[in-house]
Amino acid sequence: MTAEEKRADPRKSVNRTVSFELLVTEKDKLKNVQVEGLCSDISRHGLGLTTDRVLEQGNVLKLYLPVSELDTSLPLYAKVMWSRPADARFKAGLRFVA
Secondary structure, eight states: OOOEEEEEEEEOEEEEEEEEEEEEEEETEEEEEEEEEEEEEOSSSEEEEEEEOOOOOOOOOEEEEEEETTTTEEEEEEEEEEEEETTTEEEEEEEEEO
8 A cells, every 4th residue: 555545644745835833953052943945745734845844753743734726825734754865855744733
């Protein structure tokens, strides 16, 4: 069974820039860093993200998804389900969490 066959809902291609917050450790201190990435696809349960930052499985991100009809961004939390290198960047699969 492929990953596509395991999905409960179809994904829609979007190619939109999204910003997100990532908690990192710098000099033995936790720091919240604002980062941008490219959302490649989205469904009811999650999205695909490409970014310059290394994302680790289990990381929880605070995403800011742009809503063009309202000219604002919708804050959502998502968990990194998988992550892998893609050219000079990183691609990850995220699942929305409550």
